[in-house]
Amino acid sequence: MNVLVESASPDFLEKIYAGRHGLQADEPLSAGGQDAAPSPYELLLAALGACKVITLRMYAKRKGWPLQGVQLNLSHGKVHAEDCADCERTGSLIDQIDVEIKLQGELSADQRRILLAIAEKCPVHRILTSAVQIRTRAAPDETAGR
Numbered sequence: 152m153n154v155l156v157e158s159a160s161p162d163f164l165e166k167i168y169a170g171r172h173g174l175q176a177d178e179p180l181s182a183g184g185q186d187a188a189p190s191p192y193e194l195l196l197a198a199l200g201a202c203k204v205i206t207l208r209m210y211a212k213r214k215g216w217p218l219q220g221v222q223l224n225l226s227h228g229k230v231h232a233e234d235c236a237d238c239e240r241t242g243s244l245i246d247q248i249d250v251e252i253k254l255q256g257e258l259s260a261d262q263r264r265i266l267l268a269i270a271e272k273c274p275v276h277r278i279l280t281s282a283v284q285i286r287t288r289a290a291p292d293e294t295a296g297r
Contacts, residue, residue, distance in 0.1 A: 202275035219256035
């Protein structure tokens with residue numbers, strides 16, 4: 152899997168190429184962007200939400216459960232760590248993503264409970280809650296030696 156992101160404007164509107172699909176990212180007006188596309192944080196929430204919905208629908212389909220639809224509402228914010236000894240320091244805030252799931256269909260209470268647990272197992276959720284290494288390096292300079 153490969154995604155290419157390149158600058159598209161003098162501001163912060165960026166082009167994103169994911170396989171044969173194109174989309175954009177931008178910053179809100181308050182951060183100097185044009186608010187012409189979702190912010191990187193919104194794209195992160197969208198990726199998590201899409202993964203959870205797909206995972207739930209696949210699971211319900213495999214089980215033959217009457218899941219008619221799924222609606223997720225996701226939000227991101229900074230909160231104090233629960234065990235925060237010195238909560239006034241800026242480093243004591245952690246990222247928190249809240250996900251509210253609405254399951255539509257004639258599902259039993261047990262099926263709903265299981266589906267909520269399955270939502271926690273989607274691949275993007277697992278990536279975001281695991282130790283992740285991100286390696287950043289400079290691309291070869293194609294103009295070197297000219």
